[in-house]
Amino acid sequence: ASRFNALKADAGWQKVWDERSTFAARDDSPKPRSYVLEMFPYPSGRIHMGHVRNYTMGDVLARYRRMIGHEVLHPMGWDAFGMPAENAAMEKGVHPGAWTRANIATMKAQLKRLGFALDWTRELATCEPDYYGQEQALFLDLFKAGLVYRKESAVNWDPVDMTVLANEQVIDGRGWRSGALVERRKLSQWFLKITDFADELLDGLGDLEDWPDKVKLMQENWIGRSRGLTFSFTLSDGGKVEVFTTRPDTIFGSSFVAVAADHPIARKIAETNPDAAAFIELCKRGGTTAAELETQEKLGFDTGLRAAHPFYASWGLPVYIANFVLMEYGTGAVFGVPAHDQRDLDFARKYDLPVKRVVSDGEIEDPVFVGNEAYTGPGRLVNSHFLDGMDIEDAKRTVIQRAEGEGWGKGSTVFRLRDWGVSRQRYWGTPIPIIHCDACGAVPVPREQLPVVLPEDVTFDVPGNPLDRHTGWNTVDCPSCGKPARRETDTLDTFVDSSWYFIRFASQPDDRPFDRSVAEKWLPVGQYIGGVEHAILHLLYARFWTRALKHIGQLDVAEPFAGLFTQGMVTHETYSRTVEQLGTDGTDVIVKPLWLGPDDIERRDGGVFDRATGDAVTVGRVEKMSKSKKNTIDPEPIVDQYGADAVRWFMLSDSPPERDLPWSESGIDGSWRFIQRLWRLFDGEAEVGAPGEGRNVALDRKLHQTIAGIATDIEALSFNKAVAKLYELTGMIEKAAPSASRSEAISTLMRLVAPMAPHLAEEAWSVAGQSGLIADAPWPEVDATLLVEDEVTIALQVNGKLRDTVKIAKGMAKDAMEALALDNANVQRILDGATPKKIVVVPDRLVNLVI
Ligand code: ANZ
Ligand code: ZN
Secondary structure, rough: OOOOOOOHHHHHHHHHHHHHHOOOEEEEEEOOEEEEEEEEOOOOOOOOOHHHHHHHHHHHHHHHHHHOOOOOOOOEEEOOOOHHHHHHHHHHHHHHHHHHHHHHHHHHHHHHHHHOEEEEEEEEEEOHHHHHHHHHHHHHHHHOOEEEEEEEEEEEEEEOEEEEOOHHHEOOOEEOOOEEEOOEEEEEEEEEOOOHHHHHHHHHHHOOOOHHHHHHHHHHHHEEEEEEEEEEEEEEEOEEEEEOOOOOHHHHHHHEEEEOOHHHHHHHHHHHHHHHHHHHHHHHHOOOHHHHHHOOOOEEEEEEEEEEEOOOOOEEEEEEEEEOOOOOOOOOOOEEOOOOOOOHHHHHHHHHOOOOOOEEEOOOOOOOOOOOOOOOOOEEEEOOOOOOEEEEHHHHHHHHHHHHOOOOEEEEEEOOOOOOEEEOOOOOOEEEEEEEOOOEEEOOOOOHOOOOOOOOOOOOOOOOHHHHHHHHHEEEOOOOOOOOEEEEEOOOHHHHHHOOHHHHHOOOOOOOOOHHHHHHHHHOOOOEEEHHOOOOOOHHHHHHHHHHHHOOOOOOOOOOEEEEEEOOOOOEEEEEEEEEEEEEOOOOOOEEEEEEOOOHHEEEEEEEEEEEOOOOOEEEEEEOOOOOOOOOHHHHHHHHOOOOHHHHHHHHHHHOOOOOOEOOOHOOOOHHHHHHHHHHOOOOOOHHHOOOOOOOOHHHHHHHHHHHHHHHHHHHHOHHHHHHHHHHHHHHHHOOOOOHHHHHHHHHHHHHHHHOHHHHHHHHHHHOOOOOOOOHHOOOOOOHHHOOOOOEEEEEOOOOOOEEEEEOOOOOHHHHHHHHOOOHHHHHHOOOOOOOOEEEEEOOOEEEEOO
């Protein structure tokens, strides 16, 4: 048999699939539908191994579903807006659009070379007006429905470059280009009301059975629903402060009230009290994320105000401004219960405030709480008047009832989730379709004037948003009164673009975002596959967008992704040697690693060395392939060398799909050799010309068990298990003598490997003289009678005592079973030459020899 010429076969079959639009999905198909989607790539330049793994998995499922008779939608497109294109513009002087479109062309060609069964007729790029113009239409629909609003909000401001920075552009508190300390500034920004859907988004997780639990848990924590009590304390100056608590049961353990540094009460005090103002400034210097607040030293400023306890008005609690209270959560004010909250305890010990136990673990009831570890466990209420003896839940309910009955508080729910700020002060994004008019305010761009197209003639030689400087573009007439007005120059967060692309894939008319009835035929996506790094934001925003469209009556789909799978990463060893560098002040020497790529090193004399300098190299941990550590393997040369099928095979074979896959030369080599083994079987059979004769029952059984097993494995995305079964079957066929069974098995094997190694399978199918494409061939049918277990295990006993177990063919004759027992070595040893008096045989169960 000849060798499989992968490069020739790859190009040939890819051309055929392309010309025939083999993988174009038909909207009006009567078949059952499958929507298989992998997260669309950012066109950063080249396809990386992570893409290859992700898209290979989806591709196997898509191809398999076609073979079982589904109409499959498996589309591909480009998440094409975002910062890197603007960085390229600033660094290399190339226009973001040109850079992005060139990358798309490169990456599309690379994807084609891997033979993915994609419907390229539906390709889209979010940076093109035919996509983002429809997004603007949807944005305005949400605006009209009251789901979009504008408010002042803090941004990262680089005082040297005079520009707003994205969070990723702030490194250790400094601007990534200028190195200047970043300031927080308030700007008017656009928000989407995702918090309106907080309950739905949380409760909806319960219906997502086909999602990983870890992803659901991450979303649950991100939404962060807390139930509790909101109530007001009356202050000694006659004012009030509203607090939120999840632990109303601990109300008798409170020893202080604390407000956030930017709480109105704090700000008012600061107006007349310079010490308070200084303290607030100090608080602003620290981080403001929940995690940072958690680890910071707890600091407070005593305002001198006293808050009246709701049950004992004479009991005045000191009111502090504290750095651990967030303005953005709950009401921005809390009451502190040191005995049962760690932050409160740290605070109380520092400022010497009372620490009173009000929940007992069942052992200690003493009101005096000792130690520095708050008790947050279960128990009964103590030292709490009418609550004494109740369990925590009872006590919570009781306090809420009293508060509501007496009118000073209300049971309430608060969420950690914030509204989604979608304004970005950048050029390369979807223009927000709003016009600001001095007389009319924020006016939506009329529908017939959409899309608001990004101007092409922009410059990146000065910092800031080029749209702000482009007066030709941003000066317009107000659509409402006709007076001169100004376009909104903020563009949308790119997460908006990825929040609805799967709908546009399902249906993309020219004049609307999508056709509802067509989109509803395909949605929800049956299987979505992508990286776990998107477990929170992208998936939550897409879920929100879908629910928002349902809410405004545009699409009757609640959840966009019925099934979700998050694949593991492709990893590789890292290589480095240390280099010494002068510190910034020119004196101290910093020792830091210099990372080397797999091609920069050589192995000799039992060691690893820098190929260029000969220096010794340290082999580091196996880590996710990344540009920063230089441990990447470019897929393209590997495809050149081994062909697409070997690369695909390796992506599927070695590790369970949810685990990391360590890249190895021997692994890809082994895959290539297996592809060749398959080819020898296929081509050898074709050379013989006529099928063999006679049956091989064992092979028949193995074949049908494999057909059934692989189907189950692919549906479960357990590709490595499917591959293992293919190895076993192939090994058995190779050893079998020619027979009708063997010929059938070889022909069936072509179809079984078709989802994984489609080029090889097409080539074999055509060499075997089959008509049509194997991509269109039906999945082999299982003969269920051959799945039945054909062996049974029987017991061999002497005087009722078990001496051995053996496997026999099911339904073996009684005398054959008897002979087998007498022949058995263990039995013979016990018999020791004696002849049994009696032999009992129970078919398919046991033989008992009585001596
Ligand atoms: C009294 C209390 C007693 C509390 C106790 C806890 C334990 P979760 O569950 O995360 O929602 N809190 C409320 N608003 C806050 C804010 N803006 N900044 C910082 N902390 C805030 O947490 C709710 C609890 O966190 C609330 O219940 C409040 O402290 C605090 F033994 O009130 B608790
Ligand atoms: Zn106007």
